[in-house]
Amino acid sequence: MVERPREIILREIQANPGIHMRELQRRLKMPTGTLTYNLQVLEKEGKIYSRVEGGYRRYYALTLKRESERKIIAVLRLRTPRRILAYLLVNPGASQKEISEYLNISAGTLSYHMKKLVSMNIVEERKEGQIKKYWIKDEYTVKNLLINYRETFLDKIADSLINMLVE
Numbered sequence: 052m053v054e055r056p057r058e059i060i061l062r063e064i065q066a067n068p069g070i071h072m073r074e075l076q077r078r079l080k081m082p083t084g085t086l087t088y089n090l091q092v093l094e095k096e097g098k099i100y101s102r103v104e105g106g107y108r109r110y111y112a113l114t115l116k117r118e119s120e121r122k123i124i125a126v127l128r129l130r131t132p133r134r135i136l137a138y139l140l141v142n143p144g145a146s147q148k149e150i151s152e153y154l155n156i157s158a159g160t161l162s163y164h165m166k167k168l169v170s171m172n173i174v175e176e177r178k179e180g181q182i183k184k185y186w187i188k189d190e191y192t193v194k195n196l197l198i199n200y201r202e203t204f205l206d207k208i209a210d211s212l213i214n215m216l217v218e
Contacts, residue, residue, distance in 0.1 A: 069124040071107035144184045
């Protein structure tokens with residue numbers, strides 16, 4: 052039996068929640084018109100949900116019921132925030148300097164991402180003297196999403212940190 056395009060698309064979205072259309076198109080090698088049409092039908096049928104995040108329309112199967120899970124998985128699809136969250140899972144209460152040095156990113160870049168993560172209510176910031184320290188608010192959800200979808204991220208640094216969580 053031949054699979055219909057919608058079944059193929061739905062399976063890919065279930066395996067990669069928060070995936071955007073261009074990435075779906077690359078993976079499935081499907082024409083833009085066919086993909087767009089079938090995404091619209093799947094959304095009207097209530098099988099998927101989409102929202103614009105970070106300039107991309109991201110797609111989710113309705114298996115991620117909680118809004119907080121959808122928000123976190125969207126952040127985990129972005130390389131630098133994913134690495135920051137993976138680092139904080141292994142090193143809760145890390146300072147900006149520690150995170151910046153380990154991930155080899157500039158203080159300005161880290162500050163930008165930390166402000167976004169704090170404003171999205173994913174990370175908590177506490178000031179100890181002159182030093183800002185960070186903790187993930189819902190470690191359980193972030194950890195489970197990182198572990199469950201780790202194959203979809205293709206990131207060596209995050210993967211090595213995730214390995215520490217699994218062991």
